[in-house]
Amino acid sequence: MRSICAMRSLLAAAAAASAPTVLRAGAFPLLPPLLSLPLRRGRAARNMLGAARTVSAAAQSRLGGGAAMDVRAAQSGEIHVIVGPMFAGKTTALLRRVQAEAGSGRTVVLIKSDKDNRYGLDSVVTHDGTKMACWALSELSSFHDKLGMEAYDKVDVIGIDEAQFFDDLYDFCCKAADRDGKIVVVAGLDGDYKRKKFGSVLDVVPLADSVTKLTARCELCGRRAFFTLRKTQETKTELIGGADVYMPVCRHHYLDGQVVIEATRVVLGLDRSTVTAQALK
Known part of the structure; x- marks a missing residue:
């Protein structure tokens, strides 16, 4: 009888030893996406890990570093382009978009070219008289300095009217959306009276999240x-x-x-x- 019990104990121990090990979910912390690589040994693995860290540090350095310019902030930017002929309602569409963003709690700013002084320089004005206060600038690159760093960091949405008059439109949109995480709404003529490219508006199209072509x-x-x-x-x-x-x-x-x-x-x-x-x- 004792020998039978001893035999059963040995069989149970052998079965337990050969059974697969089950790991509890969450037993090990997940690795960051950048480091989710196949586990390798030796110098090759160390070199790969070091290269990944170097690339990550370089990317954060290019984006300016710090909490205000981290990778997550850079990914939150957007660019929306509104084009069409004269009297198509481009400025009206721009103001509606900016006002909607302001209504949702975001801080908005409007910019227009100081070349357009038909209705004064302190407002963006539609052909039917709707208007909104703005900054009138000769170059978009001057906006950051004129507004000040602290005020600029608080801005969520930047609207640009008559965008065809800004030669530095492409560079400004790149920095504002890609580096600073701003939502940029651009409104302007896509072509001149000869149906030729007008300014840099069309250059921004490859950067855009959306492009709206209006008609009159x-x-x-x-x-x-x-x-x-x-x-x-x-x-x-x-x-x-x-x-x-x-x-x-x-x-x-x-x-x-x-x-x-x-x-x-x-x-x-x-x-x-x-x-x-x-x-x-």
Whole structure:
């Protein structure tokens, strides 16, 4: 009888020894994602771990270091671009977005080019009269210094109107969103009256979280207007004006309008030549 009991004890001990070990969930702390690598021995493993730490330190150094400029802050930035022809409601869309952000508790700031002084320099104003206080600047790079570091750190959202007039738009958006974690909303013309690229607005598109293309109504037929027709004979690209200088048109009337404008220029040129010739007689 004793031998049978002893045999059973030996069998139970052998079964327990051969059973797989079950680890309790959470028994070991999880490694950071950067260090979640296959476990290796020797110099190769030490070199890999050291390289990973070096890359991480270099990345944090480029981002400025510190709590205000850490990796998590850099990942929270956004860029949203609003484009379209004149009178498409770009400024209205910008103000709505900025006001909505302010309503959600975020600190917002508006910037516009000091070249646009149609409605004064202290406000961003829509064509229907809606306005909001702003900073009027010649260069976006000066905004940080003018506002001050402490005030800048508290800003969550930066709205930029008439963005086509800022030559440093691309660099500013990169730093504000990627480095400083700001939400940047850019509104401006994507093309000039010749349907050529206007300023740096299109350069920001590859950086953007979203791009909105607005349209107006053609003043000649009421269809959707994608282009801006200049009514005057002025040929310089930057010409500030409203309905007295520009009108939104569809593709058909843009092409027709260009023909009419060119014909007018030819006629005016002939008239000037005639007047000059007569004056010399």
